[in-house]
Amino acid sequence: MSKSDQILEIDPPNELRFRGPFTEVVSSELKLINPSEKTVCFKIKTTAPRRYCVRPNSGIVGPKESVKVSVMLQPFEYDPNEKNKHKFMVQSLIAPPGEVNQEEVWKSQESGALMDTKLKCVFELPANQATHAASVMEPGSSGKSPKADSQGKTAEKDLETVVEECRALRQEVSNLRTENTNLRDGVRQRKAGGDTQMSSVQPAVMETKVNNMPSVVALVIAILVGILVGKIIL
Numbered sequence: 001m002s003k004s005d006q007i008l009e010i011d012p013p014n015e016l017r018f019r020g021p022f023t024e025v026v027s028s029e030l031k032l033i034n035p036s037e038k039t040v041c042f043k044i045k046t047t048a049p050r051r052y053c054v055r056p057n058s059g060i061v062g063p064k065e066s067v068k069v070s071v072m073l074q075p076f077e078y079d080p081n082e083k084n085k086h087k088f089m090v091q092s093l094i095a096p097p098g099e100v101n102q103e104e105v106w107k108s109q110e111s112g113a114l115m116d117t118k119l120k121c122v123f124e125l126p127a128n129q130a131t132h133a134a135s136v137m138e139p140g141s142s143g144k145s146p147k148a149d150s151q152g153k154t155a156e157k158d159l160e161t162v163v164e165e166c167r168a169l170r171q172e173v174s175n176l177r178t179e180n181t182n183l184r185d186g187v188r189q190r191k192a193g194g195d196t197q198m199s200s201v202q203p204a205v206m207e208t209k210v211n212n213m214p215s216v217v218a219l220v221i222a223i224l225v226g227i228l229v230g231k232i233i234l
Contacts, residue, residue, distance in 0.1 A: 006115045007040055008061065008092050009033040013117075016071055016088060020125045022078040025053075030069040030119075032090065034061040039095040041105050044069060048086045051076065060100055078123065086121040162224045169220060 011031040018026045034040050043058045053072040061067050071088070092115045095105055 003112060004115050006092065006117045007036055007094065008042065009035055010090055010117055015120045015122050017122045017124060018073045020078060020123065022076055024075050026073045028071045030071055031066055032061055032069060033066040034063060037063045039063060039100060040092050041095050041102055043091045045089045045091065046086065058102065060095065084121055084123055088119045089116050091116045165224060166221055
């Protein structure tokens with residue numbers, strides 16, 4: 001058997017709107033109107049019971065009477081990009097004549113006697129906050145905080161500095177090698193002229209100097225890279 005049409009008039013009929021900011025409890029009102037000559041029992045249900053407080057969440061609406069229901073949204077961190085899927089459902093059924101025991105009425109309901117209406121929830125931000133949220137979370141943005149972005153730029157500059165210093169050190173090594181070559185040529189010339197002392201001492205000194213340079217360069221580069229990595233981690 002198909003369900004009966006909703007006997008209650010519900011205001012608003014389709015959606016509950018909650019206007020932020022959502023850093024504190026936000027309330028929305030639901031009005032249940034009974035236009036009939038019968039007594040009607042009602043229940044309010046939601047897909048997110050931990051996020052809402054409903055008062056009253058069940059009760060009785062007398063003939064030609066109405067009941068106001070307060071729906072309170074609990075504080076939470078609002079994300080404008082998150083799709084809201086929260087919904088409410090108003091269930092109702094006609095109470096039998098005489099004294100009404102709600103628990104017994106709901107337990108003994110007949111098939112097809114239950115009526116229900118679904119409402120979706122809509123979250124709204126004040127105009128100034130909506131603009132701010134849109135500017136912070138623009139489409140295609142990486143979602144990085146300004147602090148993280150600043151740290152990234154600083155690390156990039158430090159890396160450029162290390163690269164430049166490495167280039168300078170390589171150039172210095174190249175210059176020393178050129179100087180060493182020139183000195184060797186000079187030694188050979190002196191040796192050819194009979195300067196045996198210079199030929200035995202000077203090449204060994206310069207060879208040691210140049211051979212030590214790559215180790216010094218590697219040590220300096222390692223120190224600079226270590227400092228850079230430390231800044232990035234912190």
